[in-house]
Amino acid sequence: MLYINCPHxxxxxxxxxxxxGDASVKRPELNKEVSDQEWDDFVYNRKSLRGKHLELWxxxxxxxxxIKVERDTATHEIFRTFxxxxxxx
Amino acid sequence: MQKYSIFNLVKNAFSNHExxxxxxxxxxxxxxxxxxxxxxxxxxxxxxxxxxxxHNITNVAIIEKGWIGGGNVGxxxxxxxxxxxxxxxxxxxxxxxxxxxxxSQDLNYNVMFSPRxxxxxxxxxxxxxxxxxxxxxxxxxxxxxxxxxxxQVREIIxxxxxxxxxxxxxxxxxxxxxxxxxxxxxxxxxxxxxxxxMGVDIIQNCEVTGFDVVAGKIKGIRTxxxxxxxKKVGICVAGSTNILAEKLNMTLPIETHLLQACVSEPxxxxxxxxxxxxxxxxxxxxxxxxxxxxxxxLDGYNSYAQRGNLxxxxxxxxxxxAMMPFLSKLKMLRTWxxxxxxxxxxxxxxxxxxxxxxxxxxxxxxxxxxxxxxSGWTFAHTIAQDRVHELNAGYSLNRFSTGNLIDExxxxxxxxxx
Numbered sequence: 001m002l003y004i005n006c007p008h009x010x011x012x013x014x015x016x017x018x019x020x021g022d023a024s025v026k027r028p029e030l031n032k033e034v035s036d037q038e039w040d041d042f043v044y045n046r047k048s049l050r051g052k053h054l055e056l057w058x059x060x061x062x063x064x065x066x067i068k069v070e071r072d073t074a075t076h077e078i079f080r081t082f083x084x085x086x087x088x089x
Numbered sequence: 090m091q092k093y094s095i096f097n098l099v100k101n102a103f104s105n106h107e108x109x110x111x112x113x114x115x116x117x118x119x120x121x122x123x124x125x126x127x128x129x130x131x132x133x134x135x136x137x138x139x140x141x142x143x144h145n146i147t148n149v150a151i152i153e154k155g156w157i158g159g160g161n162v163g164x165x166x167x168x169x170x171x172x173x174x175x176x177x178x179x180x181x182x183x184x185x186x187x188x189x190x191x192x193s194q195d196l197n198y199n200v201m202f203s204p205r206x207x208x209x210x211x212x213x214x215x216x217x218x219x220x221x222x223x224x225x226x227x228x229x230x231x232x233x234x235x236x237x238x239x240x241q242v243r244e245i246i247x248x249x250x251x252x253x254x255x256x257x258x259x260x261x262x263x264x265x266x267x268x269x270x271x272x273x274x275x276x277x278x279x280x281x282x283x284x285x286x287m288g289v290d291i292i293q294n295c296e297v298t299g300f301d302v303v304a305g306k307i308k309g310i311r312t313x314x315x316x317x318x319x320k321k322v323g324i325c326v327a328g329s330t331n332i333l334a335e336k337l338n339m340t341l342p343i344e345t346h347l348l349q350a351c352v353s354e355p356x357x358x359x360x361x362x363x364x365x366x367x368x369x370x371x372x373x374x375x376x377x378x379x380x381x382x383x384x385x386x387l388d389g390y391n392s393y394a395q396r397g398n399l400x401x402x403x404x405x406x407x408x409x410x411a412m413m414p415f416l417s418k419l420k421m422l423r424t425w426x427x428x429x430x431x432x433x434x435x436x437x438x439x440x441x442x443x444x445x446x447x448x449x450x451x452x453x454x455x456x457x458x459x460x461x462x463x464s465g466w467t468f469a470h471t472i473a474q475d476r477v478h479e480l481n482a483g484y485s486l487n488r489f490s491t492g493n494l495i496d497e498x499x500x501x502x503x504x505x506x507x
Contacts, residue, residue: 001399001400012400013400013401014400016478018301019389019390019391021344021391022344022391037490039490040490043433043489044342044433044490045168045330045339045340045341045342045488045489046331046341046342046343046344047333047335047340048343048344048345048391049331049335049391050332050393053391055390055391071138071390073345073391073393073394074392074393074394075390076392076394076398076478077392083397085209
């Protein structure tokens with residue numbers, strides 16, 4: 001069982017959350033010319049890192065907020081959690 | 090190579106089976122090979138075997154980080170089927186079915202192929218219609234498919250829940266009678282033994298640490314046991330694909346996820362077929378030892394851990410008990426996990442890359458085991474001829490940017506988000 005520290009609600013079990021994928025992916029800017037390659041990278045291509053991975057989760061059975069979680073994909077250890085709009089240093 | 094036969098079995102019985110040849114050697118890597126296959130799983134071993142057998146290329150090395158049969162080829166639920174709707178998947182898998190039927194003879198190794206049939210259960214009229222459509226598509230591609238009504242399903246699997254007031258009543262199902270199971274370890278060992286006997290070097294405990302690429306052309310690989318020159322390199326590493334891609338500065342339409350499976354304690358024969366639940370993701374078959382072999386959903390988040398968490402297992406087995414209530418009486422014997430190379434449309438990639446002499450085989454999602462022979466056969470063709478075969482032409486790497494996705498399940502891009 002993973003325990004995720006929701007920045008809004010505190011420590012909760014993984015059952016309350018759903019996963020939203022790599023949080024480092026940025027949508028190409030609106031109203032700007034976007035190349036096929038840029039769009040491809042945004043929609044499909046992923047680094048899928050082994051080790052520290054910044055990812056989105058939604059506290060779907062709790063406050064329903066999207067949050068960012070820094071987690072190790074090899075050990076499942078969770079290091080830090082952030083609000084969705086928080087910048088991660 | 091010593092042939093496996095009843096006569097040799099009897100002969101060796103007189104010496105207490107102490108004088109059998111080793112099934113494969115443990116060579117030290119040579120300085121150079123014509124082809125290096127990275128990954129000694131089922132697909133890598135099959136690729137090396139078909140390179141030797143179909144294309145007469147025997148100066149081949151398989152580089153394996155761990156040991157033969159220790160990855161997904163030893164961790165799957167051994168299901169073999171070709172019940173796909175899309176032409177690319179159907180024709181590819183049905184070609185594989187033919188290789189499965191001949192495999193034990195071909196490899197001189199009993200892979201215990203058991204064409205016991207697979208039944209996908211339907212729980213609504215809409216699902217029956219969808220199965221009728223899929224069944225028709227399968228038959229158009231020469232694959233056997235039978236649409237079963239509720240009573241026909243009840244005759245085959247009376248132990249499923251046919252009571253009236255269940256949440257997901259069984260309306261019927263789609264059956265592929267020629268589908269089945271095989272002994273997964275035997276597949277790995279059989280391919281390894283034959284490949285070795287034809288001159289392929291199987292190099293275990295050897296991790297790839299980098300690639301030598303000069304002017305857009307592959308020259309060799311760097312490993313924990315030294316540098317190896319190679320004219321051609323094939324990557325065939327399932328859940329570790331992204332790790333190697335990073336060393337090549339490639340970003341792929343692949344995420345690595347964790348899939349669990351489990352077996353119950355062994356019981357007397359009760360289930361003849363492979364059965365899947367249609368209102369969720371759960372499948373079950375009974376092994377020759379009597380264990381109920383079960384699996385279902387991914388754990389749902391990126392993982393390289395090769396071990397899972399209990400919430401997903403509980404979720405999957407809840408579906409299993411809804412489908413066959415007697416499963417709740419069984420004790421769990423083992424659970425385990427493997428790491429899946431989940432592609433963005435749920436279909437695999439077998440293709441050349443932008444680097445000359447470098448070939449990619451990945452994206453097998455949950456369906457890698459059944460594809461073992463067809464994947465090896467087509468990947469060997471792609472490497473030997475430096476062009477894709479018509480069977481794997483649809484499994485291109487650029488289909489994501491060109492929009493030619495093969496979304497078998499119609500789930501869109503992120504197939505694991507349900």
